[in-house]
Amino acid sequence: MAALDTHVPVMTREIIEIFEGQIRPNAEAVFVDATLGAGGHAKAVLERFPRASMTAFDQDADARALASENLSGHMGRVRIIPENFRDIGRLAEGADWHGASGILFDLGVSNMQLVTPERGFSFQDDGPLDMRMNRDDDSITAAELIATKDVSELARIFRDYGEERHAYRIAKAIARARERGESPAATGELTALIRRTLPAPVQRKMGTHPARRVFQALRIAVNSEMEALSEGLDGALATTGHMGVIVVISYHSLEDRIVKRRFLEWVGAGLGGVAAKRPITPSGEEIEANRSSRSAKLRAFIKGDTSDKRKKGRRPDLNESAVGKA
Template identity: 40%
Template sequence: MYGIDRDAIAVKAADQKLQNFRKQTRLIHASFSELHDLSDKWGNPGFDYIIADIGVSSEQLSCPERGFSFMNEGPLDMRMDPDRQHFTAENIVNKANEHDLVSILRNFGEERYARKIVSTILEERRKKTFRTTLELAELIKNVIPNKMKKKGFNPATRTFQALRIAVNNELQELTSLLEHTPSFPQTFRKACSNFIPLS
């Protein structure tokens, strides 16, 4: 069994859990887009199944230092692979132009108040630099109308999802995985978590 993850912490955790199966497993710190090259390096072993786990993990959300969650104070980071990625959510929030920010929130978060949120971000960042998750979450909370706030649903959810996807190029990574696996059945070419039979 081959396992790849762009999060080095996740690779280490998996290695510990699978320590009794090390002869049958191979774990690599890499991203979806690298699978094609890795497969060539391994001599094209072929895969009967691919499990693609898309999105953020509970471990990442529960670590404030990673900056994925709006529930705890942490840096606006959101990088899944901080050792190899340099572009953070802080960079996007503080430096992206209005058009790009609105596009990110709409396309990756389906945020109906994208323009209003971005307008407020642009206004506020003239006065200060956004550094933390709670700073941004509080701004969003104040922007979205009370009547649109659902019980049990944090108003910052969509924006944080959008920023995470943008920071980590998640859709591009998934597209690369699918494009370089031509034996995937056409019906399984979806941008979601799947257990995908390859034969």
């Protein structure tokens, strides 16, 4: 597994600082990591809060196995749940981690998933067009999705989830390939189809790999990521205790929009406050060291904190936040 263990956790310092603003380092606090991945953030939290316990979710069996290895020194304090975080509210009911002090969502795919060609997430390597994070259930793969959806539905997916300007043209080309009995079943076939479909000047203008947006869209659709995020956030609100913190790192504007709107709704309903009005982004140094962090946006919501300071949306002075510490 060591070669795959290359996921560098994003904005770890900022996450820890936000948790420290609400939770004493020696508290027997309860954390939830909704997206365990390789366990990098989980490890940092467990090290900073040595008396804390953690319940961690990941729907990917490979991620859970890798995280168990990486967290082997802390397993007495960690419980790993093989579930989708969209069910967090239901699963927390009556559980000893209900009323958690801190919940973390680090959305999207891990590097381990991206660099494994057989998972089909990457347009850089050739592999089966799979893209399921959870391969243990009977959900459909990306190949099955593009083999079965009609042109308008495919175009909607590419447009809504990939913000792909050439969505309809690509969807039409897929339908034509299907008629010839050549529906793309591998990542390389889909990438080649997109390259053949879009004229060279259009590809040059895109400023990114011509398949990037379609791949993002398929991944979101295959894993119902937007629905899971919406439900997961509501579940997290129900699961967090008074003055508990929900931290979310998102990697594209569709996710960030959902998080931003949901937090604003909660603030409007008097349920708490945001830690900062604008999203927190990685430092230049972090982006230089880890290019994958460049699109990250962190937002944090503090349940029950309706103080004016946070209502105005300023980043809290973390040293001052003694009120409400667990």
